[in-house]
Structure formats: C-alpha cells, structure tokens
Amino acid sequence: MSNLLLTAAQMRALEQAAIDSGRVTGLELMERAGVGAVDAIFAEWPEMAAAPGRAVVLCGPGNNGGDGFVVARVLAGKGWDVEVFLYGDAERLPPDARVNYERWCELGKVLPLGDAPDAIERFPDLTIDAVFGSGLSRPLEASLFRTLSCFSQQFVVSLDAPSGCDLDSGRVLGEDGQAFHPALVIAFGHRKVGHACGDLERASKVVVVDLQLSREIAGRAGFFAEREIVHAVQVRALSPIFSKRNDGHKYDHGHALILTGGMGRTGAARLAARAALRIGAGLVTCAAPGAAMMECAAQLTAVMLRRYDNAEALAAMLEDDRINALCLGPGMGVSARVSALLDVALASGRQVVLDADALTVLAGRDDPFSLLHSKCVLTPHGGEFARLFPDIAARLKAPAMSGPAYSKVDATRDAAARAGCTVLFKGPDTVIADPNGKAAVNSAAYDRAAPWLATAGSGDVLAGIITGLLSRGVPPYHAASSAAWLHLEAAFAFGPGLIAEDLPEALPAVLRRLASDQAAFEAVTTSRPST
Ligand SMILES: NC(=O)C1=CN([C@@H]2O[C@H](COP(=O)(O)OP(=O)(O)OC[C@H]3O[C@@H](n4cnc5c(N)ncnc54)[C@H](OP(=O)(O)O)[C@@H]3O)[C@@H](O)[C@H]2O)[C@@H](O)CC1
Ligand SMILES: Nc1ncnc2c1ncn2[C@@H]1O[C@H](COP(=O)(O)OP(=O)(O)O)[C@@H](O)[C@H]1O
Ligand SMILES: [K+]
DSSP states (O other), X not given: OOOEEBOHHHHHHHHHHHHHTTSOOHHHHHHHHHHHHHHHHHHHOHHHHHSOOEEEEEEXXXXXHHHHHHHHHHHHHTTOEEEEEESSOGGGSOHHHHHHXXXXXXXSOEEEGGGHHHHGGGOOSEEEEESOSTTOOSOOOHHHHXXXXXXXXXXXXXXXXXXXXXXXXXXXXXSSOOOOOOSEEEEESSOBXXXXXXXXXXXXXXXXXXXXXXXXXXXXXXXXXXXXXXXXXXXXXXXXXXXXXXXXXXXXXXXXXXXXXXXXXXXXXXXXXXXXXXXXOSEEEEXXXXXXXXXHHTTOSSSEEEEOOSHXXXXXXXXXXXXXXXXXXXXXXSSHHHHHHHHHHHHTTOEEEEOHHHHHHHXXXXXXXXXXXXXXXXXXXXXXXXXXXXXHXXXXXXXXXXXXXXXXXXXXXXXXXXXXXXXXXXXXXEEEEXXXXXXXXXXXXXXGOOGGGOSTTXXXXXHHHHHHHHHTTOOHHHHHHHHHHHXXXXXXXXXXXXXXXXXXXXXXXXXXXXXXXXXXXXXXXXXXXXX
C-alpha cells in the first residue's frame, strides 16, 4: 500500500487525470469504489458474506451518495434486504451519482433521510454512511447529525469519511466538533491526511479500496510538488540506518552528548542516552552537573559520563569535534543556566535536539527562533507547541467551520517554516515537518494504536532515538520521522505494560525484524531475472 496521504484536492486531481487519460470514466471509478467497499466489508466481517442480512444505506447529495447507491445495488444483488435513504434532492445529484440513483430505483425505493431512524426498529445488520465524503464543506445540520448518531450503536461503515469529518485534517467541522464514530472507514483510492491525524475516533479502522490509480502517480513524475506531499512514516528495511559497516570504528557512528538535569533529575536524560546508544550511536556521553555525578555514575555503564557545571564547561567539551549531536531538555529544568547552555549548544553549529524544558526556555525568549538552524530538531508535545507557537496552536484549536480545515500537518509545517528547522509535534498522531514543507505523519491509530506509549519518560526516549540517529549521520527530518516510527514499533515489540525504560530495550527486536525483512528483500531481488 502506498504511504502517501492525500488531500481531497489531490485525490480529485488524480481521479481527474485518470478520467482525462480516457482509461476510465467517473462512473467506472464510482463502480470500483462501491464494489470494492462491499468486498472490504465482507473481508472485515466474513459472516456477512456468508449470510445476507438487512442493510440501511444513507446517501448524501454528492458523489459519496453515488457510491452509496452502488453499494446498495451490489448488496441487493447478493441477496441483502436493503433500505435506501437520501439527504437532499435527487434531481440535483451530480451526473454519476444520478445514474446510480436511477439504477437503484429499478430495484427499490429511496426515502428521505429524515425517515431513516424508523429503520432501526427493523434491526439492520449493517449501516452504510454515504452522506458526505471529500466534498464536505460545512458543519452537519444538527438534525442530520442526530439521524446519523441514531445508528452509532450498529455496524456503521463510512464511505471515504465519517460524514461530518473533514478529510484534509481529520477534524469534525462545527462549533462543538461532535464526532460520529463508525466501526469501519473505507478510504477510496488512497488514505487521506484526515485518516491519519485529527479527531478521528481511534477505535475505528480504515481500510483502502484500490481504485487502480497508481499509474496516474507512477506515470507522472512530479504529479504533486514535493512540498505538498504528506507521507505516512514507513521505515524501510533497506534504510542505511540499520546496518553498521563491518570495518567501522565506534567514532564512525558518531558521538552523542546528552545533558542531564541536577541531582534527582537525571532520569530523563539517562533514558534518552540509553535510547541513543541502542539505536547505534558509536558513543554516548551524559554530561551532568557536579552534584548529579554520583547519581549518574551509579546508574550508567556503557553510557559515558562527563561533568559540566556551566555554559563555559559545555563550550570546552564541544572543542572535541567528534561530538556531533546534542540533546538538551529532558529533566534540565527552566532557568537562566539552561538558557546559557542552549546558547552554547546552538552557537556550536552541532546537530541539536531540543526537547521538554529546553523548549520552554526557548519559548520564554523574546526571539525564540533567532539561533535555531537547519540542524536542529524541536520535539514539542501539545503544551510545549502552544508555548512556542501560540498563534499556530490557537488556529489549530479553534473550531473548524469549513473545509478544507487547518490540520495538524499545516500547523507543524507552519511551525517548521517559522523555526527554520525540523519540528516533530508529538501525540497519537505525531507530525514531522521540515522548513521546506516536507511532512509526514506517524499515526498511532487503528491497528497501530499504542495508548500505553502515553507513559512518563517515553518522550525522553524519543528525543534520545533522534539524537542517536543524528549522530549516525541521518539528516534531521529523516532522523525525526524514523525515530517516531521506531519508537512506536518498540512499543509494539514490548506490548502492554510498557514503561519508558522498556523502549530502548525493545529497539534491538525492531532492528532485528527490519534486518530480516531486508534479507528477505535481497533474496527476492537477487533471484528475480533482470529484464
Ligand atoms: N470523483 C470521482 O470520480 C469519485 C469520487 N468518489 C466519491 O465521491 C466523493 C466526493 O464527492 P463530492 O465531491 O461530490 O462530495 P460529497 O462528499 O459527496 O459531498 C458534496 C455535496 O455535499 C454538499 N455538502 C457538503 N457539506 C455539506 C453539509 N455540511 N451539509 C449539507 N450539504 C453539504 C455539497 O454542497 P455544496 O457545498 O456544494 O453546497 C455537495 O452537494 C468521495 O468522497 C468519494 O466517496 C468515488 O466514487 C470515486 C470516484
Ligand atoms: N495516546 C497515545 N498513543 C500513542 N502515542 C502517544 C500517545 N500519547 C502520547 N504518545 C507519545 O508518547 C510520547 C510522550 O512524550 P511526552 O509528552 O514528551 O512525555 P514525557 O515528557 O513524559 O516523556 C510522545 O512520543 C507521544 O507521541
Ligand atoms: K461518508
């Protein structure tokens, strides 16, 4: 499956390109969507394929409604008892939807959507939400929302989007943004940005129906400008991150320096250091103030330890140019001393990860971004993001009243452009962006949900993984996005009950699996005859 996440406009452009090429008509695409949706439903619930039941199909005034009429016809053809309801006026349906409306009318009735709640008394086995998809332009009318909500205890399948949810942002349009939660969302052609981030109910699942448009992308290099593309993060087995040269020396894999807080506050930095080492940094040093040296010494083995008491000591340490990546923030506290350390770290021109307290210190400055440069990575959670970028956070938090709505991807892109460096905005939907608009989402939702990652210290581990990758020479945007993926995979490798200490220890299993995927890939490519 492609790891592109499209906007609604990009999806329309792809569909239009396919139609303009003459290879397919809009009507054929709608047929593929409807037939594919029924296949996807039966794949999800095989018992439905085995025994036809009762279905309610709720259709809207656009092409999403057209898909609904196709689904109704296909289900009826398989022996289902289908009731169809329409929101709006059949006379005003767009042409392809109108054709499918008429085809359905040869098989059954179409009643106004307001009558749909009565159908619940006939106990439908399946409800299809085909009211709005990518064309949602404004909030749902309250009565429409109430009607849809009546079905929320049933098996509801939403075509393309849960109606009311904006596919560019994953946000529910409206003042209160009340969501309606289907059991399954069937995305047509590609996952959209809104399937990976925003308010989408994490318990539902998204599956993709292939509309066979990949040739439209493959055949047109540069179909979308690079800065407009959003990817779902997917670390490939073949990434150079995961191998070390046979003849390499530890210094060939970089030296990461992690600054700790004072006595009793060194745990966060030690977690980050352990993660940096596990991800393959050749050397990792924790630098601690004098009062915290004993505490660190009692805890650290493979991670080295140096003392620093002030910004001058850090500057002296950085005369060693083998130290090529720094991490500041975890457990450091918010003080003038930390601010001075920040200045030294940023002035050194080294790769720097700024997390936690370092972000808060930065946010307190009159000009937070003046010293940042392209080798920096900022890793804010929601609170830190709002302190650093208050106007952007306010825009993201304000109710979304029209589509396409401002998304977490837009917000992270704007933040990265302002900061002039890579920004990783944490959460169940972690978004990574660079100053040129490159963006990716690492979504911990649906089959990748990992709520046990919301545990104290897991963000420190993430900062450590990024620092380790930077020290190994991975560029900032790729280090941040790969780290987000690895962090989540480590959570899966450990499973429930996870605490932050487990994450670095779970990384070897993730790397082993990637290495075996790589071996499998190489076996396939070397045995494939060249053409
Ligand atoms: N293109 C293709 O070839 C293919 C497309 N496919 C399918 O088409 C879907 C996109 O279709 P679409 O563009 O017609 O948009 P859709 O979501 O049906 O709604 C638009 C209508 O709703 C109206 N409306 C909007 N918000 C409203 C509100 N709150 N309350 C009331 N009305 C509201 C809006 O009115 P307007 O904003 O213009 O006033 C307009 O009339 C896509 O998701 C996929 O399912 C697949 O079949 C594959 C092939
Ligand atoms: N519900 C969730 N599902 C998946 N990941 C989550 C969830 N909540 C938080 N995370 C991830 O857990 C980490 C928490 O980091 P952070 O908020 O900085 O916590 P801490 O400072 O305690 O380490 C981030 O990587 C974030 O993306
Ligand atoms: K829908």
